[in-house]
Amino acid sequence: MRIALDAMGGDHAPEQTVKGAFDFLCQSPDEDVTVILVGCEDTVKAETVKYPFDMTRIDIIHAPEVVSMNDRPARIVKTKRDSSLVRTVELVKSGEADGAVSAGSTGALLSASLLLLDRIPGVRRPAVCPLIPSDHGGFLLCDAGANVDVRASDLVQFALMARANSIHIFDHSRPHIGLLNIGTEAGKGNELTLKAHDLFLTHVDNFVGNVEACDLFAGVADVVICDGFVGNILMKFAEGLGMTLARWLPGLLGEHLSPQAMRQAREGLAALTNIAEVGGGGPLFGIDGVVIVGHGRARAASVAAAINLARKMVDLGMVEAMRQELAALRQPVKE
Amino acid sequence: MRIALDAMGGDHAPEQTVKGAFDFLCQSPDEDVTVILVGCEDTVKAETVKYPFDMTRIDIIHAPEVVSMNDRPARIVKTKRDSSLVRTVELVKSGEADGAVSAGSTGALLSASLLLLDRIPGVRRPAVCPLIPSDHGGFLLCDAGANVDVRASDLVQFALMARANSIHIFDHSRPHIGLLNIGTEAGKGNELTLKAHDLFLTHVDNFVGNVEACDLFAGVADVVICDGFVGNILMKFAEGLGMTLARWLPGLLGEHLSPQAMRQAREGLAALTNIAEVGGGGPLFGIDGVVIVGHGRARAASVAAAINLARKMVDLGMVEAMRQELAALRQPVKE
Numbered sequence: 001m002r003i004a005l006d007a008m009g010g011d012h013a014p015e016q017t018v019k020g021a022f023d024f025l026c027q028s029p030d031e032d033v034t035v036i037l038v039g040c041e042d043t044v045k046a047e048t049v050k051y052p053f054d055m056t057r058i059d060i061i062h063a064p065e066v067v068s069m070n071d072r073p074a075r076i077v078k079t080k081r082d083s084s085l086v087r088t089v090e091l092v093k094s095g096e097a098d099g100a101v102s103a104g105s106t107g108a109l110l111s112a113s114l115l116l117l118d119r120i121p122g123v124r125r126p127a128v129c130p131l132i133p134s135d136h137g138g139f140l141l142c143d144a145g146a147n148v149d150v151r152a153s154d155l156v157q158f159a160l161m162a163r164a165n166s167i168h169i170f171d172h173s174r175p176h177i178g179l180l181n182i183g184t185e186a187g188k189g190n191e192l193t194l195k196a197h198d199l200f201l202t203h204v205d206n207f208v209g210n211v212e213a214c215d216l217f218a219g220v221a222d223v224v225i226c227d228g229f230v231g232n233i234l235m236k237f238a239e240g241l242g243m244t245l246a247r248w249l250p251g252l253l254g255e256h257l258s259p260q261a262m263r264q265a266r267e268g269l270a271a272l273t274n275i276a277e278v279g280g281g282g283p284l285f286g287i288d289g290v291v292i293v294g295h296g297r298a299r300a301a302s303v304a305a306a307i308n309l310a311r312k313m314v315d316l317g318m319v320e321a322m323r324q325e326l327a328a329l330r331q332p333v334k335e
Numbered sequence: 336m337r338i339a340l341d342a343m344g345g346d347h348a349p350e351q352t353v354k355g356a357f358d359f360l361c362q363s364p365d366e367d368v369t370v371i372l373v374g375c376e377d378t379v380k381a382e383t384v385k386y387p388f389d390m391t392r393i394d395i396i397h398a399p400e401v402v403s404m405n406d407r408p409a410r411i412v413k414t415k416r417d418s419s420l421v422r423t424v425e426l427v428k429s430g431e432a433d434g435a436v437s438a439g440s441t442g443a444l445l446s447a448s449l450l451l452l453d454r455i456p457g458v459r460r461p462a463v464c465p466l467i468p469s470d471h472g473g474f475l476l477c478d479a480g481a482n483v484d485v486r487a488s489d490l491v492q493f494a495l496m497a498r499a500n501s502i503h504i505f506d507h508s509r510p511h512i513g514l515l516n517i518g519t520e521a522g523k524g525n526e527l528t529l530k531a532h533d534l535f536l537t538h539v540d541n542f543v544g545n546v547e548a549c550d551l552f553a554g555v556a557d558v559v560i561c562d563g564f565v566g567n568i569l570m571k572f573a574e575g576l577g578m579t580l581a582r583w584l585p586g587l588l589g590e591h592l593s594p595q596a597m598r599q600a601r602e603g604l605a606a607l608t609n610i611a612e613v614g615g616g617g618p619l620f621g622i623d624g625v626v627i628v629g630h631g632r633a634r635a636a637s638v639a640a641a642i643n644l645a646r647k648m649v650d651l652g653m654v655e656a657m658r659q660e661l662a663a664l665r666q667p668v669k670e
Contacts, residue, residue: 134579145517148525182480182567190483190564213568214575229525230565232517233548237569240549241576245604247470252603253588256596261588268587269580 001032002059003310004097007039007047008066008084009104011297014039017103018047020303025057027304033311036097038063039084063087073107077115085109089116092289099310103281103294103303110146113287120323123286125150127158127228128293129165130235130282136219140166143225144282145232152195153333155179155225157326159204161285162223164325168316169309170222177204178211178221180230185210192227195335200225203329246270281306283313285322290314336367337394338645339432342374342382343401343419344439346632349374352438353382355638360392362639368646371432373398374419398422408442412450420444424451427624434645438616438629438638445481448622455658458621460485462493462563463628464500465570465617471554475501478560479617480567487530488668490514490560492661494539496620497558499660503651504644505557512539513546513556515565520545527562530670535560538664581605616641618648620657625649 005021007014021035034057037044041062048058065083067076077086085104089112091097102109110126119126127143142162147154159177166175179196181189186197188210200207211220213234226234246266257265281294281302290313294306313319340356342349356370369392372379376397383393400418402411412421420439424447426432437444445461454461462478477497482489494512501510514531516524521532523545535542546555548569561569581601592600616629616637625648629641648654 148517180568182483182564182571190562193564212575213572214578216572217575217579227525229517229528230568233515233565234568234572236517237548237551237572238576240547240552241573242580243549244470244552245577245580253592253596253600256592256600257588258591261591265588265591 001030001311001314002034002036002097003307003314004036004038004061004088004091004100005303005307006084006088006100006102006104007037007044008063009102010294010303012299013103014043014047016299017303018044019051019300020298021058021307022051022053023300023304024307025053028308028311030311031057033057034059035307036061036091038088038091040064040066061087061091067104067108069105071105071108073105073111076108076111086112086116089113089291092291093117098314099290099292101281101292101294101303101306101310103296103298103306106145106293109291109293110284113284113289113291117287117289117291119286120288120319120326122326123157125154125157126284126286127161128282129158129162129285131170132216134217134219137170139216139219139221140170140223141226141231141234142223142285143228143231144235145228146284147228149229150192150227151335152192152199153335155192155196155227156199156203156329156333158285159200159207159223159225160325160329161322162225163205164321165283165285165318166222168318168321169312172222174206175222176206176208176220177223177225178208180213180216180224180226181210182212183210184212196225199333199335203333242270281309283309283318288319290319336365336646336649337369337371337432338642338649339371339373339396339423339426339435340638340642341419341423341435341437341439342372342379343398344437345629345638347634348438349378349382351634352638353379354386354635355633356393356642357386357388358635358639359642360388363643363646365646366392368392369394370642371396371426373423373426375399375401396422396426402439402443404440406440406443408440408446411443411446421447421451424448424626427626428452433649434625434627436616436627436629436638436641436645438631438633438641441480441628444626444628445619448619448624448626452622452624452626454621455623455654455661457661458492460489460492461619461621462496463617464493464497464620466505467551469552469554472505474551474554474556475505475558476561476566476569477558477620478563478566479570480563481619482563484564485527485562487527487534487670490527490531490562491534491538491664491668493620494535494542494558494560495660495664496657497560498540499656500618500620500653501557503653503656504647507557509541510557511541511543511555512558512560513543515548515551515559515561516545517547518545519547531560534668534670538668577605616644618644618653623654625654
């Protein structure tokens with residue numbers, strides 16, 4: 001199996017991306033897994049020589065360009081064909097890689113994946129679906145930011161795809177699926193969630209109903225469905241709140257903690273609330289291929305986790321599993 | 336001045352609501368302010384006798400019924416005319432009170448306020464607008480949950496009303512107004528926020544553009560505008576995350592803290608993230624009268640803060656100030 005990694009994507013690339021690839025290989029017992037580092041060859045090589053590791057499980061593919069935040073995502077395949085991000089996705093298209101990982105621009109990765117790999121037949125919108133840590137082993141949040149305007153029937157597709165992942169990747173035999181809403185009662189919500197609630201009752205197995213944001217960490221559902229506007233804001237809010245709490249800690253606990261313990265507490269808090277980082281990125285659901293969106297601020301551990309997630313998805317045939325899950329819709333979803 | 340308090344509203348009523356009224360009076364130097372406790376007379380009296388306080392600044396008005404979560408908000412004025420919540424709002428309508436406070440059902444309070452007090456002319460949708468604590472003195476979040484489906488022009492009205500409050504209540508001479516979005520760039524967002532961004536450029540003074548959820552606590556704006564679906568989810572998410580972090584603290588810091596210090600840390604964390612509680616409730620903007628939505632879990636300190644907010648809004652003539660702010664729209668808002 002070969003996983004392509006956009007070595008130039010993310011705030012800490014290429015140093016942390018390359019380190020993440022080596023970390024993954026050190027942890028991965030499977031000799032058959034190779035990582036393809038995609039990026040400017042000289043730059044990537046300068047990083048790889050830092051690690052005294054057998055290079056037989058590392059390939060480097062040269063891609064001279066880098067996608068920047070100023071590039072328009074929708075045109076990325078045309079304007080930056082030779083970028084590490086586009087080339088990473090192309091390797092999946094050509095069959096040279098089985099899965100792709102990039103911590104670069106989510107919009108560009110989504111656009112390149114749509115254009116080069118297309119969608120699973122019947123899927124209208126792809127979604128990104130990270131695992132959010134919680135007291136109860138975590139929950140899948142879908143969509144965390146791929147789409148900002150969706151239909152209720154899109155949310156049904158997100159639920160089915162996330163369900164398949166919860167079962168196969170996270171070993172839930174019968175995951176609880178919740179719809180993120182402003183109240184638990186069936187009559188609560190906006191136009192979108194009211195409609196989605198009705199559709200979920202018909203089409204989503206083990207639907208536990210509306211779930212509230214205050215209960216997410218208490219394990220109220222294994223899969224939480226929302227539109228990408230709300231999901232993205234939630235993820236970013238958690239990070240901001242965590243950083244704020246870490247700043248507030250000295251006032252709260254200063255007298256009780258040594259400077260060293262305080263530093264440890266701050267780092268712990270930041271790690272707990274930096275949910276995208278902890279979860280190691282999220283797969284792009286609905287794309288006809290394995291593509292993992294890494295966090296923009298991913299460091300080596302997070303990159304390694306994202307590569308490992310790609311490996312698992314390929315190993316378990318998740319694209320095929322999602323295809324079957326979607327095909328098993330008991331009837332066409334009408335809004 | 337007379338502020339009517341729904342003594343039976345909220346999870347900890349009437350004990351904490353009545354205590355909150357006395358706390359407010361003890362803290363308030365102004366002898367001219369009276370609190371009217373609205374609720375079942377015997378029950379309320381049984382609470383008031385606990386406090387050795389001069390009763391000249393307390394009135395009790397009998398209202399035998401209580402609004403429950405099972406009551407349909409939209410029909411509350413018809414079905415529970417004799418409830419403490421409806422009677423509290425009616426006192427403002429009849430001129431017997433200058434402002435109303437209730438920690439009961441937000442939906443019922445909104446519905447009663449709309450029916451009995453109506454809107455400020457020109458306002459299409461009211462909004463609820465609490466102060467969220469931050470490193471920088473806090474920011475106003477509007478709408479935190481009164482509306483789930485809004486138009487972009489509604490968000491403009493929310494911005495103008497919140498702006499007036501930021502200036503008069505919180506002494507910002509020229510508050511920064513931000514639009515909550517999934518990216519800071521002008522082209523980011525869903526249909527609603529894209530449209531709103533354009534309207535804000537024309538109609539909202541000192542608009543700082545899109546703001547991201549991760550930057551809210553860092554003081555990026557004094558006023559943050561969003562629809563009530565997103566705002567409500569944010570508030571609840573912050574509470575849930577705070578409670579989770581408090582649960583996680585022992586694992587993080589257990590070896591460094593005495594049991595007493597740990598308890599203090601947990602309580603501090605919960606207080607910092609229980610944003611509705613800290614802020615003491617939020618006013619209902621756009622209603623032609625002063626109405627404060629208390630937090631459902633409000634305790635005495637929060638109730639006292641909500642009464643004080645009502646007092647300030649009456650004192651400063653905030654309804655008139657908002658009316659003027661809305662009238663000053665440079666041109667009619669077209670979408």
